[in-house]
Amino acid sequence: MSRIVYVNGEYLPESEAKVSVFDRGFLMADGVYEVTSVLGGKLVDFDGHTARLRRSLSELDMASPASDEDLLAIHRELVARNGIEDGMVYLQVTRGAPSERDFAYPDASVPPTLVLFTQAKPGLADSPLAKTGMKVISIPDQRWARRDIKTVQLLYPSMGKMMAKAAGADDAWMVEDGAITEGTSNNAYIVKGQTIVTRDLGNHILSGITRAAVLRFAQEAQMKVEERPFTLDEALAADEAFITSATTFVMPVVRIDGRDLGTGKPGPVATRLREIYIEESRKAAV
Known part of the structure; x- marks a missing residue:
């Protein structure tokens, strides 16, 4: 039909x-x-x-x-x-x-x-990728400066997806002035100790709707959140990482540029936030 x-x-x-x-x-x-x-x-x-x-x-x-x-x-x-x-x-x-x-x-x-x-x-x-975790690569961020507007100008993110695919990865994280901005179609996070770090809002990233909900749920669960730029080196040294978007919800990242993060498996923070987000979203959906 x-x-x-x-x-x-x-x-x-x-x-x-x-x-x-x-x-x-x-x-x-x-x-x-x-x-x-x-x-x-x-x-x-x-x-x-x-x-x-x-x-x-x-x-x-x-x-x-x-x-x-x-x-x-x-x-x-x-x-x-x-x-x-x-x-x-x-x-x-x-x-x-x-x-x-x-x-x-x-x-x-x-x-x-x-x-x-x-x-x-x-x-x-129930995405199988949530159980294994994503692999990402880093690429230069070559988009226009108003990334806070959700425009249909998606050529470079599409190119980034193809770069990731060619490298055997699932997605790409974009880097500008040494700091990670976001993924090609998602917001990026790292976890160090018990602290969640994600880029602060501004013209350089999109204000994700899932991002806002996940950060709220994290704070309600007594998790520490820092909104600030973080470098690729910080990401490579993180205990775990994840992304958020409307269609992936919370998705663990287990490898960046061919290097495993932590145990190389989805971490407890990302796993728990995914559970909370899906549960609360089902309750509030209209």
Whole structure:
């Protein structure tokens, strides 16, 4: 059965979904996106994702295509129509499709483009990788400076994923001025002793919705958290490491640049935080 997607007010079979060749998301990467996880047919951290979407739109002076209430209704309708139990809903907003290509923004008469689709990921919370841990490599961070805006400019992160794949790893951590910023599609953490260290917020990293929840759960569990830059050498000397994202939740990292961390197996802090996050997310999902 064809997947049903949403395009500018219509629910359509994916084979019938179309946007203009003049859409600025296609021509200029002039768009933002969000990915909301689905567990047990319910949306995880939906309010956090809509709040970040509003911020991204505001930072780019882009019009909002719908209210939060409407977006929630669209998400739920897509989950229902596609029978998603575990998976994700992808949302993208672009500045729309003017009649001609131009570097200057179009005026307000051009409506934004709104597209959503689902992806089924059965057993999302039971990933085998969580039991073995991830391997990552380090690469230079060569992205633009406004990484705090969740734009569709994902070419370099895609290149980083391919660099990792070529090296036999699962992902890449990006390094700038000697410090790790984040993974290609996730926030990065190390654990030394009983202290969790992750990069502080700013223009250099994305303010992860899962990141915020995990740090809150860590502090509620009486774990010490430091938000500051950390170096690659610190990461290599860490007792354990992990990443967070909407689709991986908390995922242990056991090797960096071919060197094992700690025991070379998922550590207790990452393992416990993953358990807490999944349990609490199931309770709060809408």
